Amino acid sequence: MPQKITGGQSSSTSKLPKDWPQDIVYLRAPVYSRKLAPESLKALTVVKADLPPSHQLYSTNNPTSSVKIVKITTSSHPANGQHGLFTNQSLLPDSFILSYLGYVHDTTDTNETSDYDLSLDREFAIGVDASSMGNEARFINDYRGVAGAPNAEFRDIYVDLGNGKVEKRMGVFVLSAGKSGKRAKGIPKDQEILVSYGKGFWTERNKTHNVE
Numbered sequence: 321m322p323q324k325i326t327g328g329q330s331s332s333t334s335k336l337p338k339d340w341p342q343d344i345v346y347l348r349a350p351v352y353s354r355k356l357a358p359e360s361l362k363a364l365t366v367v368k369a370d371l372p373p374s375h376q377l378y379s380t381n382n383p384t385s386s387v388k389i390v391k392i393t394t395s396s397h398p399a400n401g402q403h404g405l406f407t408n409q410s411l412l413p414d415s416f417i418l419s420y421l422g423y424v425h426d427t428t429d430t431n432e433t434s435d436y437d438l439s440l441d442r443e444f445a446i447g448v449d450a451s452s453m454g455n456e457a458r459f460i461n462d463y464r465g466v467a468g469a470p471n472a473e474f475r476d477i478y479v480d481l482g483n484g485k486v487e488k489r490m491g492v493f494v495l496s497a498g499k500s501g502k503r504a505k506g507i508p509k510d511q512e513i514l515v516s517y518g519k520g521f522w523t524e525r526n527k528t529h530n531v532e
């Protein structure tokens with residue numbers, strides 16, 4: 321049975337990324353919690369004409385051909401045995417890679433034990449949780465213990481919905497080249513995409529996973 325895909329124009333036979341886990345729903349667009357307050361929904365879906373004309377809009381393609389899900393088999397990798405997200409092609413500094421999709425929720429509807437919950441809007445305390453549904457971005461690991469520094473980061477983006485509205489999402493971008501140009505090459509092909517989850521993630525995770 322092909323896995324059901326939600327959130328897009330796709331049918332149940334649409335393509336899944338290679339190695340997509342069977343127990344996770346693959347999304348092509350976010351799924352909104354029914355508990356989200358109207359003002360939160362308003363903050364996430366904005367009239368396009370209300371954005372400054374210079375504001376860049378993004379379009380997304382799922383599955384994303386520039387990335388691949390890879391099982392980590394390197395014993396020194398702290399997420400050995402889990403998966404990571406790798407490049408399928410070299411990516412230039414500042415390039416948009418993909419959106420982080422998942423279940424969009426507020427604090428009334430939070431899975432406290434999720435390791436996949438990313439902040440989407442601080443003012444309205446909205447998060448996007450990819451623990452049970454999401455796209456390839458859910459496999460992006462933290463750089464700590466893997467590399468000296470991250471090579472990608474999360475940035476706020478707006479995606480054109482095509483009906484005069486734009487949707488606020490979290491996008492994953494290659495880091496900029498830096499003042500000295502030390503990251504001018506971007507991310508070469510077949511490299512792991514690594515972000516910084518922030519120290520707060522690990523403090524909270526260690527509490528929920530009872531790490532001393």
Ligand SMILES: C[S@@+](CC[C@H](N)C(=O)[O-])C[C@H]1O[C@@H](n2cnc3c(N)ncnc32)[C@H](O)[C@@H]1O
Pocket residue numbers: 398399402403404435436458459460461462463464465466525
């Ligand atoms: C958003 S998931 C990343 C994808 C995950 N590796 C997987 O296969 O589903 C976050 C989890 O990945 C693992 N992880 C990510 N980066 C890590 C790192 N630098 N060190 C140790 N574990 C890491 C931890 O288990 C963390 O809770």
